[in-house]
Amino acid sequence: MQAKRVENLDSLGVLKVYTGQGFASPGMGMDVLAQYEEVRKLYRTAREITGIDIERLCREGSPEQQRNTRNQQAMVYLNIAALVLRTEGLLFDRNEIWRCPEFEETRDQRKTVYLGFSLGEILALLAAKRFSFVDGLKIIKTRSELMAREGKGALASVLGGKEKEVVKAIHDKMGVYWAISKSDDNTSIGGDTRELLLSFCEELRAQGKIRKIIPTDGTSAAFHTPLFEQEGYELREYLRTQSGMFRPSDGVVISNLDARPYPGSVEDTINTMSGQIHQTALFRYSVKSVEERIEEVQVIGPGAEIMAKIVKANIPGMPVTTIETAASLNSYWDGKMRRLPSLSQH
Known part of the structure; x- marks a missing residue:
């Protein structure tokens, strides 16, 4: 199989890669949580929607609790969503998502391509403003409950x-x-x-x-295989009942399903999202499809250093920045000689 080059990028841009399930670690995200009030609001909302005390799980959860698919997908989604908020200059309300106006003055003007590793694809769609933070939580809640079923290889x-x-x-x-x-x-x-x-x-x-x-002990079953075909079907039917959540994309999102940009239509988007659960995730080919159209990669989320090595194996020589902690987030902006607007930093 060969990667098909994405053609609809008219200039060199930046590829933002979001990590996924299997990269969770004890205490992840707690430094970012402590630093920003708006991130604390995300955690409170997530507990209300999912019924999971994600902060407690990150701080005190046992290895078994943190490996649980339902828990881990919520943990990873919330951890990366906080980094999306800070790197994209976004503001999240319960059902709205928009860019902070002051951020436009310092926003990277290069074309942005979004890509996620498995679960990270949901975050890529969130970063591209395809749906709201709360709608993303609802997707994760349903997706993780389906994928947590026992006896799936x-x-x-x-x-x-x-x-x-x-x-x-x-x-x-x-x-x-x-x-x-x-x-x-x-x-x-x-x-x-x-x-x-x-x-x-x-x-x-x-x-x-x-x-x-x-x-792969960090995940509990044979995800991305035909063993999850029924779960993919059920996720598709759920997403169809929620089709009103989808909005036009604010950027190019590459799908792991076929290493192509996400389709514009809602029905095709739903089919792509649900198909990813039970079909091969073509992450390698997704990265290589934009190789000639990017000049930098930013890997964002828990396990960013590990994921960066995978990215470098696919596109040797490409500059790669990792953003995983409050320190790396601050270093990233310091290195760019810019900073996010002050959004209730503590």
């Missing part, structure tokens, strides 16, 4: 082998699936059971097709 990452050879072997094996394309030598594989999956991975290693196996 397992995931593992295999490193050190050519993707083409790994995918060919997958196609020849029943009960094993190509889940995520990260880079040419980093592929996520799903399996009907953990035992079947790890046995298959060991076969690949014995054949010299891969060097390393990493069971």
Whole structure:
């Protein structure tokens, strides 16, 4: 498979990549929460909508609680949404989203392309103002509840082998699936059971097709595989009942489903969002589709340093900035010799 270049970018721009599930860590986002009052408001709203005390989970949650799909998707969404607010100069109300007027004077005028890794795609759509913060929370609540169902297989990452050879072997094996394309030598594989999956991975290693196996314990099931086809269908039906939430996009958002810009129509957007749950996430090809149209990458969210390495593997030599903590957020703006407008900073 080859990446198809995105053509509708008329000048060099910046690619903003949002991380996803599997990158959560204890205490994440608490420094940003402590620094900004408007972020504290987001946490209060999130608790009301999801019924989850996300601040407590981030501070005190056990590893088991933090790995729980329902909890982790809410944690990651809220953590990245806070960074979206600060990096994009956005203001969130319950059902509205707009840019802070003062921010327009210092806003990066380059074309912005948004891309998310799995769950991060919801944040990419939020950053592009496709729906409100609260509507995004409702999507995450429904999506995570569907994906938290038990008995849905397992995931593992295999490193050190050519993707083409790994995918060919997958196609020849029943009960094993190509889940995520990260880079040419980093592929996520799903399996009907953990035992079947790890046995298959060991076969690949014995054949010299891969060097390393990493069971993906940060996620609880074989997401992005046909095992979640029913959940994808149910998410699509839910989104159809909420079709009024969608707004015109304020920027180009690349889909993991087909490595193309998100469609403009609401129905096609819904099909793309729901299809991502049970089809291969083509992250590698999404990154490479804009390689010739960008001059910088910003990786935003928990695990940004890890994700930056994946991005660099796909587009070597591209400048990459990571934004994950309050310190890195402040350093980012200091380095640009600009700052966000004062929005109740404490």
